[in-house]
Amino acid sequence: DQQVKQNSPSLSVQEGRISILNCDYTNSMFDYFLWYKKYPAEGPTFLISISSIKDKNEDGRFTVFLNKSAKHLSLHIVPSQPGDSAVYFCAASTSGTYKYIFGTGTRLKVLA
Amino acid sequence: GAGVSQSPSNKVTEKGKDVELRCDPISGHTALYWYRQSLGQGLEFLIYFQGNSAPDKSGLPSDRFSAERTGGSVSTLTIQRTQQEDSAVYLCASSLGPGTGAYEQYFGPGTRLTVT
Numbered sequence: 001d002q003q004v005k006q007n008s009p010s011l012s013v014q015e016g017r018i019s020i021l022n023c024d025y026t027n028s029m030f031d032y033f034l035w036y037k038k039y040p041a042e043g044p045t046f047l048i049s050i051s052s053i054k055d056k057n058e059d060g061r062f063t064v065f066l067n068k069s070a071k072h073l074s075l076h077i078v079p080s081q082p083g084d085s086a087v088y089f090c091a092a093s094t095s096g097t098y099k100y101i102f103g104t105g106t107r108l109k110v111l112a
Numbered sequence: 113g114a115g116v117s118q119s120p121s122n123k124v125t126e127k128g129k130d131v132e133l134r135c136d137p138i139s140g141h142t143a144l145y146w147y148r149q150s151l152g153q154g155l156e157f158l159i160y161f162q163g164n165s166a167p168d169k170s171g172l173p174s175d176r177f178s179a180e181r182t183g184g185s186v187s188t189l190t191i192q193r194t195q196q197e198d199s200a201v202y203l204c205a206s207s208l209g210p211g212t213g214a215y216e217q218y219f220g221p222g223t224r225l226t227v228t
Contacts, residue, residue, distance in 0.1 A: 043219025098210045102155035
């Protein structure tokens with residue numbers, strides 16, 4: 001049972017345009033969400049997070065939106081740059097615990 | 113400072129052999145996680161160590177898998193009698209403490225295990 005789903009395995013976007021990566025979850029107990037970025041042969045690195053008390057969190061070119069009623073979150077990258085080409089994982093957790101549940105990842109390719 | 117390191121970076125082994133994967137967490141990090149990423153899958157939780165507490169082994173897929181953490185630092189994941197379905201990238205992560213939301217996880221580069 002996949003509690004965190006990233007239904008798009010890959011996405012291609014032109015440089016300078018917006019990249020939108022989506023993530024859906026099923027467990028209503030999740031209240032903390034994160035996005036990680038992974039380059040080949042490297043471990044994932046933390047990108048941005050959001051708590052369920054918010055519906056938006058912004059950090060530079062990266063914005064995460066959370067729609068609790070739809071159990072959906074998205075990561076927006078504006079403007080997209082070739083260096084953003086990587087695999088993006090969303091992860092969810094419940095506060096007070098230590099377990100993170102990861103999605104299967106979306107491979108983003110930003111075309112120059 | 114140094115990040116999380118893992119060794120070896122790549123391991124090819126024959127079916128039925130035992131393998132040991134090593135993780136050196138960031139100094140001072142009390143929490144340590146092992147994950148597995150199989151082809152086309154997300155990161156699958158395997159085991160969690162926090163300080164001197166008993167580890168959470170609930171994610172280990174079978175009794176062929178075991179892990180230990182010596183002195184609250186280095187961790188070793190051992191897979192006995194490897195099977196082809198064990199082929200995956202094994203990732204280690206550490207964080208300053210327990211609790212999601214409070215402490216960021218830092219990942220190592222992973223060990224790619226191939227069982228032939």
